[in-house]
Amino acid sequence: MKILPDAEKVHRGKSERDILRGISNYTNQICFIIGSTQGDEKTIVLRENRDRFEKTVPVSEKQFREIWDSAKDEIRKFLEVIEIRG
Numbered sequence: 001m002k003i004l005p006d007a008e009k010v011h012r013g014k015s016e017r018d019i020l021r022g023i024s025n026y027t028n029q030i031c032f033i034i035g036s037t038q039g040d041e042k043t044i045v046l047r048e049n050r051d052r053f054e055k056t057v058p059v060s061e062k063q064f065r066e067i068w069d070s071a072k073d074e075i076r077k078f079l080e081v082i083e084i085r086g
Helices: 016-036 039-052 061-081
Strands: none
Touching (some): 039 061
């Protein structure tokens, strides 16, 4: 796996494989940010990450927020099914 330099803007891949790699890197970064930050810091770092990957995954702040809220709802439903309260 190719490691990306920190804070460097990520450009859209030229091949399908590069595009998928960019999407994968973006989602991996989101997971890392969610697990390692809280509150206002999380909001800031998620925005910076979205800006960094804007050419690879063009998602507006509104779209990201809608996806984020939907994902939290789905996780909450799953946790209720397996009886974990969080």
